[in-house]
Amino acid sequence: MLALENIIIYGVLFLVLLLVIWAILTEIRLRKFFAGKNGQSLESVIRDLEKELGRLGGAKENIEKNLSHIEKRLRRCVQGVGIVRFNAFADSGGNQSFAIALINEAGDGVIISSLYSREKVSVFAKPIINNKSEFELTEEEKEAIKRARLS
DSSP: OHHHHHHHHHHHHHHHHHHHHHHHHHHHHHHHHTTTOOHHHHHHHHHHHHHHHHHHHHHHHHHHHHHHHHHHHHHTSOOEEEEEEEOSSTTOOSOOEEEEEEEOTTSOEEEEEEEEOSSOEEEEEEEEBTTBOSSOOOHHHHHHHHHHHHO
16 A cells, blocks of 8 residues: 555656646746747737738738739730731732731630732721621631630
8 A cells, every 4th residue: 555655656746847847948938939028028019010910901902902903904905816827819928918816805806907919918907706706707817816715
C-alpha cells in the first residue's frame, strides 16, 4: 500500500514539474513576443490594424464595383479578329484583297472587305449581329468570321 502511495506522489510531482516547465517556456515566449512593447502600445497597434482593415474593406468594395463595370464594357469591345487574304480576280496576284472580321463576345461587330483590281480598290463594310449579317456574305467573309470566333 505504501508503494502505491509513493508511486502516486511521484506521479503527481512529475506532472507538477512538467506543468512548471511548460509555464516557464510559455512565459519566455510571451516575453519575446511583447519585447519592447507594453500593453497600451499593443492595444494601439491592434486599433490601428482594425482601422486599416476597415479602410481596405472599403477599397475592396470600390475595386469590385470598378471591375464589374470594366467587365461589362469589355463584353462590347472587339475580342475576335479574323482576316482572310485572297485574289478577287484572276488577273491580279499577291492576295491583295482581304476580308477582316471584328467581333465582340456576343458575335456583334463588322466585316470589312477590300477587293483589289488593277484599275481600282473597292472597300465594303457589313454589320454582323450574332455572327451573321443581313447582307449576303462571300465565302472569304464567312471564313473571316469563323476565324474571329476562334481567336
